Amino acid sequence: MFNKISKPATPTPSSPRPAAPAIPPLPDMPAAPRPGAAPAATTPGRGLSTLSSDLAFEGNITGAGDLQIDGQIKGDVRVGRLIVGETGAVEGNVQADYIEVRGRIVGGVQGKQVKLVATAYVEGDITAEQLSIDVGAFFQGRVAQGQRQAPAPAPVAPVAPVAPQPTPAPATEAKADVVALKPNA
Numbered sequence: 001m002f003n004k005i006s007k008p009a010t011p012t013p014s015s016p017r018p019a020a021p022a023i024p025p026l027p028d029m030p031a032a033p034r035p036g037a038a039p040a041a042t043t044p045g046r047g048l049s050t051l052s053s054d055l056a057f058e059g060n061i062t063g064a065g066d067l068q069i070d071g072q073i074k075g076d077v078r079v080g081r082l083i084v085g086e087t088g089a090v091e092g093n094v095q096a097d098y099i100e101v102r103g104r105i106v107g108g109v110q111g112k113q114v115k116l117v118a119t120a121y122v123e124g125d126i127t128a129e130q131l132s133i134d135v136g137a138f139f140q141g142r143v144a145q146g147q148r149q150a151p152a153p154a155p156v157a158p159v160a161p162v163a164p165q166p167t168p169a170p171a172t173e174a175k176a177d178v179v180a181l182k183p184n185a
Contacts, residue, residue: 053087086119112146
């Protein structure tokens with residue numbers, strides 16, 4: 001801390017420091033993407049809102065941001081990205097682009113990507129473009145593949161109508177001359 005020998009201050013070249021992450025990842029969220037896992041689509045400047053495990057909320061939640069639910073919600077949830085933590089529970093319909101369920105949902109689930117982790121419990125219908133269900137997850141309901149933007153069908157050239165073939169005139173009965181034969185006597 002204190003030295004008897006004083007050294008002249010030599011300027012050291014300042015190297016740019018890497019920027020510290022603004023918010024560290026939550027303990028239950030993966031810090032680095034796992035191989036083969038779909039990357040989580042987050043928009044820069046948009047934070048993760050959390051409903052902690054000691055909170056209960058009654059009513060609908062809507063917004064474009066990211067939400068992690070560790071508490072209890074009675075109502076519909078409609079957000080950009082949703083994570084239902086292991087202690088989280090939703091009684092109502094949920095809708096988001098990306099939904100990861102580790103806790104409990106009783107109601108309909110609608111999203112582009114839906115993932116049920118091994119600890120998930122879902123009672124309700126799921127509509128998703130991509131669905132992943134880990135071994136151990138409980139799910140009771142129906143699954144429907146969501147509406148994808150189908151490529152525009154190629155225009156079909158109209159088929160030229162076939163010219164009607166002339167139909168032959170109906171055949172008339174051939175008349176035969178009746179010849180009466182007389183026996184010779």
